[in-house]
Amino acid sequence: MNRKNLIWGLLVALAIAAILSPFASPSPDGLERVAEDKGFLHLAEGKELIHALMPDYVFPGIASEGLATSLAGLVGTLLVFAAMYLLSRVFVRPKGNAGKGRS
Amino acid sequence: MHIPDGFLDPKIWVGASAVSAGALAAAVSNTRKVLEDRQVPALGVMAAFIFAAQMINFPVAGGTSGHLLGGALAAILLGPWSAGLILTTVLVIQMLFFYDGGLTALGANVLNMAVIAPWVAYGTYRLLGGLFRGNAGRTVATFLAAWLSVMAAALACSLEIAFSGTVPLAVVLPAMLGWHALIGIGEGLITVVVVSFVSRLWGLEQPGQKSYAGGEQL
Incomplete structure (x- = not known):
């Protein structure tokens, strides 16, 4: 595992999020399906506690549904990478802690 | 399997959040001991990959779909503690920016997908990996670890x-386990393919080896 492999890994993740996401199955997932069949899906409706920027993985203000999903995927993938990277740096390997492992 | 707001009552979501918080604190302190600076980017890439893969719902049967959870994938390649941090990061971003999974249900979702799934996968993988040797054995262990991790999270x-x-x-248990037994097959197949590809890249050959990318004993 070196820098090149990591960049490739990130590119693969971005490609999946951007290119494959518009072709994802729109059917309900396992839990949603069970909630629908067993009659408790309505409990989740109208219970929104936060106002998310891209609900249902749709980037706001884009007419094309596929493009909106691709963009949401790209933004989300980069956000997750950045958040994970920064959190690891801050909490797991804070400065001054460096050298504890054999880096 | 992201639980939305409205399905859980306060005693359950407060309780689940407390257990998850404890598990996360343990994950931070354990990864702190083993993670090296140069391994930090691998956690980011794994988290990004799992987020992207979770967007790709695949049809299973009768108008139902499933997607990769990734708990087994992260646990087998990077170790269960790192996997917990990775899946938690994915779940928090999904909740905050996409409202996939509820705010009050976050603790329960973390417990199911970031704690239970990786540990069940890791335990199964280590157990079966010790029983069956060789490449075929590793494939079987990986598949079953991934399948069981989905079933455990659904339970x-x-x-x-x-x-x-x-x-x-x-009412809910047979329905959940039934659908997730099918979704788990998809989880198993994707996990086997990605694990075999990445472990060849990283030179991981058997359970018990130290992960080059994550620092944890696998």
């Missing part, structure tokens, strides 16, 4: 919903 999810008084356990 936990059913218990949380049932004990919240939302729907009786006898």
